[in-house]
Amino acid sequence: MILLLPTLAEPQHFSLLEKLLFAGLAVASAYSFWRRFGLVLGKILQSKKDPSFHFFPIGKRVWDFVWEVLFQAKVIRERPLPGLAHAFVFWAFCAFALVTLNHCAVVLGLGFLSPEGQIGRLYFYFAAVFALACAVSILCLFVRRFLIRPKWLGENLSYQSGVIALLIFVLMATYLASFFVADASPSARTLWWIHTLALLTFLPLIPHTKHLHLVLSPATVFLSRGSFSQIPPLSGDEDFGLVAGTDLTRLVSLQAYSCVECGRCTEHCPAANTGKLLNPKEIVLGLRGYLNDLGPASAEPLLGKYNAQEAVFQCTTCGACEFQCPVGIEHLPILVGLRRGAVNTGSWADGQGTKLFLNLERGSNALGLSPAERDKFIEKAGLPLFDGTQEYCLWLGCMGGYDPKGREIVAAFARVMNYLGTSYGVLRKEKCTGDPVRRLGNDLLFQQLAEANLEALAQNKVKKIVSICPHCVRTIQEDWKEYGTPPEIEHHSEFLARYADKLPHQTSPGPSHLEKIVFHDPCYLGRYRNVYDQPRTVVALAGELIEAPRNHERSFCCGAGGGLAFLGEETGERVSHNRAAELVATGAQTIAAACPFCNTMFRDALAATGEAAPELMDIAQLAARGLPQSGAS
Amino acid sequence: MKIVVAIKQVRERDAQVRIDAAGKWIEEGDLQFALNESDAYALEEALQLKEKSAAADGEVIVVSAGPERVGTTIREALAKGADRAIHIDCDDLGQRDALGVAHLLAAAIKPESPDLVLTGLQSEDLGLGQTGVILAELLGLPHATLILHVEKTETGLTVKRELEEGWFQSIDLPTPAVLTIQSGGNKLRYATLMGIKRAKTKEVRRVTAAELGVDTPPVVVLEQVTLPQKQKSTQILDGTAKEAAAALVEKLKFEVRVL
Known part of the structure; x- marks a missing residue:
């Protein structure tokens, strides 16, 4: 069967002039690549080390790498058609690694894959399948970007992307065409040279364009903090969050340079979708601009020319951006980090925000009401107080304890627990978990609230908490860990689902x-x-x-x-x-x-x-x- | 300009208070404490005056009298931007009258020779409203009360006083002077992590009443503290909505006299 198929035509002999020309171009291409890439790498490595970074457990990193990079699972899942097209281009690049090495090696007479040999022949066919899929995919992606023009790719057409698409297409087309020309013919030689020139043009374009993600994003995915919206602890007496270039960590800088500008974050962002200033993609590109112009040693504030404070405080921390990002950028630690920088140094002056902070500095809840109001509700709703004998501590939260509708939810959930015969009680005193101030970047207040609550829970010997509020659940379980060991906690949906067969x-x-x-x-x-x-x-x-x-x-x-x-x-x-x-x-x-x-x-x-x-x-x-x-x- | 702000630590605003066994004060064991509200505005005014001033030698010093626990409130004031503090160590604040407290503050403030002394117009616990004016008298300085806004002029200060029924008064006075500050004139700032860290290295000088040479016996003696009698006189107005509304207007006009 194989014998009936055409064979790849590859010139085997090169003149000295050709060899010199190739060597000169290759050196120029590699130099041009390194001149820019070395600069970028330098900026990343000159950034502050991530104090809380751990390689281990490494299993999760390897899995994320295999799943998200090698299988392109996230790219495909979130945008199936363009995602699959992208995956074919990526897989073709992987398959082409050997082909390209061999392509360059033949000039020096060091070719290791022979179109005549069994292995070489098989491998060239294998690569040809990918080349075909890649050529078709890149054409489709070209049509999408330049004719369909989804608005997430930005208002301005990226001509760089057009050039790159063309180069990729030329690479694949010349490779495929080489199967249909006679061995050692001038056409074969021409194709070889076109392929070579495309390759040597492509290489330096990588670090100069968003195609830098080819090189960086596999590392970004592998090195990412690993869990969703993980806000790193501040370290030392001079760390107030992301204030200036000197606060940018290697992970943040790596992520800033990895952005491929696909706009998935923007597509799903509630702020960007409702006419606000915030656009998560622009936040990341703003940091990249800062790094390009000023570098990681600059004391210039990060908020100002490159990113607007207003935009940073429009984020609802819904995390759609971070969840979508195919190159491992963690937007939430960046956005919350910029907020921390502004709030921890007092440069954020917002009337309502200050009121919230003052309410929580002096009082116990984000709504700014008297704790006596909570006591009255507990009495009226007949909620038992937690005394250490009950199975669950029912955490009310600010909404459950003070908001009229939140109280109705608590009362309804208490009815269900009474019906099921579950023993529970509420704490006599409870403070806000600190969720709103954590997300707004007020570390001082968050620490005070977390510590006060952890102490109260320990004093009351609480083992298990159930809450109607996902914000309380998240903050208690994950964010409090920085200050102690919170009790086990679950959301009432998890509790209710477990007893679903006992409910009518x-x-x-x-x-x-x-x-x-x-x-x-x-x-x-x-x-x-x-x-x-x-x-x-x-x-x-x-x-x-x-x-x-x-x-x-x-x-x-x-x-x-x-x-x-x-x-x-x-x-x-x-x-x-x-x-x-x-x-x-x-x-x-x-x-x-x-x-x-x-x-x-x-x-x-x-x-x-x-x-x-x-x-x-x-x-x-x-x-x-x-x-x-x-x-x- | 050197500004001294006299501040007081009081029980947290919404705290449930209980009278102690002797009936002379409230039980303090379970309570949380915070900075007296109008003192917070006095501090804010001082910080803004310092920040607005072009002179680099501006200084804000907080002075507070009270037991060990007052230290947390002093730290908070330093975190918000005060430069240093004087803590007058005394456990018997409850036994001292306004004159006695003013004597303590005056003795601590006098050696500083400040250009301006600010304090809240009254405390949230006793609400006497006298400490500031007595302090002015003891320091031999002019004073103005119920101040919402302070502006530095060539010769001294222009201040905005709050009068009744939405009226304001503008006064010029020379420095040094004592002003008692009304709540609400400015927007308060929140304490920041950077402020707290910086506050760690700021000076807090502790002095005792004896070291200040103050030994004033109280002129006013607190006899007894009681909780107000709860009285609720709810009236249900019968009839149609129209009749009830008419009856309500009648009552608001002639019984409650608010219309």
Whole structure:
């Protein structure tokens, strides 16, 4: 079979002039590559070392590398068609490594793959399959970028990308054409030279363009902090977050140079989608610009010319950007780091933000209410106090303890726990977990709140916590670790799903009459905690679960996260209105939420949309709705 | 300009207070303490005056009298930007009247010869509103009270006083002077991590009443502290909404006299 196929034509003999010409061009190309790449590498290595960086456990790093880089899984999953096209280009590059080495080696008479030999022949066919797939893919990607022009790629056409696409196409086309010309013919020699010139032009273009990601992003993925939104601890007395160039760590600089400008972060960003200044891609490119112009030794503030403070404080920390990024950029440590730099040094002056900080400096909750209000609610709702004998500590949080709607959620969840016979109690005193100040970058206040709460939990000998608020759950479980060992904690959706078979199914007359319920994935439950199925199990008890267009890890934020619920009016469209409209458009009779912050945002948004808004309920309220009336406490 | 700010640590605003066994003060064991609100505004005013001034020799010194725990409030003031502090160590603040406390503060402030002394207009716990004015008298300085805004002029100061019913008064006075500051004139700043770290190296001088040579017996003696009697007189107005509204207006006009 193989014998019937054409053979790769490769010139075997080169004149001295050709050899010298090749050597000269190769040296020039390599020099031009290194001149820029060495500079970039220098900037990365001159950046501050990451104090909390650990290679181990290395298994996760290897797995991420194999899955995200070699298999291109993230690239494909999040944008299937362009992702697959990109994967073919990538795989072709991998397959071409040997071909290219051999291609250059033949000039010196050192070719190691022979088109005549069995192995060489097989390998050239193997590479040809990839070359074909790559050529088709790059054409499709070219059409997408220059004719379809998705807005995420930016308003300006990137001509660099066009040149690169052309070069890749030429590389593949010349390779494939070499199968159809006679061995040792002038055509074969011409093809060889075109291929060589394309190759030597391509090499120096890599570090000069966003194609730098070819070289850097495999390292970025391998070296990334590894868990979602991992905010590194500050180290030493002079570390206040990302203030100036001297605070940029090697990881941040590496990530800044790795950005491939694909715009997936922007595509999913709630701020960028509602007309705000923030664009996560531009934040990363702003840092790159800073590094290019000023370098990592500069004392010039990072916020100012290169990135706007206003943009940094528009982030809801929903994490859609970091979740999407195919090259391992961790946007949240960067955005929160820039906020830390501004807040820890006092350069962020925002009326509402300062009010939130002062409320938490002096009081106990983010809403700025008297703790006596919480006591009154506990008494009125008949919630037992935690005394060390109960299984669960029911953590109320600011919303559950002080917000009228949050209290309804707590009361409903307490009814379910009473029905199930679970023993629980609430703490006599509780402070805000520090979630809003953590995300806004106030480390002083966050530490005070975390330490005070950890001490109270230890004094009360709490072993297990359950909470209705994904923000509390995340902050207690992950962020408090910097200051102690928090007790085990779970979100009420996880608790409720575990007892789903003990809870009544709310059956309707017929399947066609089932109440349609759309579930909104809270960012801090989904992307932050990887909990998607449990709340859906609870919703399914109450009616027919339907999905919004953006669901699971692509869920769109309600606009409350990152402390933004406590800041002033948004510019542009409200994030909550955008998401609420999407949920209403599903035609559901009920919107199910699993976070008191989402709940309060949607309550306001639905009130603004007017008459026929669907009902808004927490999953705890849906579960409690089906309980027999005697189960009420 | 050298500015001294006299501050007081009081129980946290929303704390549930209980009267102690002797009936002379509140039980302090369980309480959290914070900076008195109008003192926080006095500090803010001082910091802003220093920041606005072109002169590099500006200094803000906080002075506070009280037990060991006052140290945390002093640190907070240093973190917000005060340059150094004097802690007058005394456990018997409760037994001293306003005159006695003013004597302590005056003795500590006098050697500093400041250009301006600021303090809150009253404390959140006792609310006497006298310490600042007595302090002015003891220092032999002119004073003005209920100040919302201070501006430095060529010859001294121009201050904005709050009067009743939305009226304000503008006064010029010479320096040195004592001003008692009303809450709400400025936006307060939050304490920052950098501020706290910098505060660690700032000087806090501790002195005792004996070292200051102050031994004033109280003129006013606190007899007893009681919680206010809770009284709720809820009235339900019957009738249709229209009738109830009319009755409500009647009551607000003639009984409560707020309309």
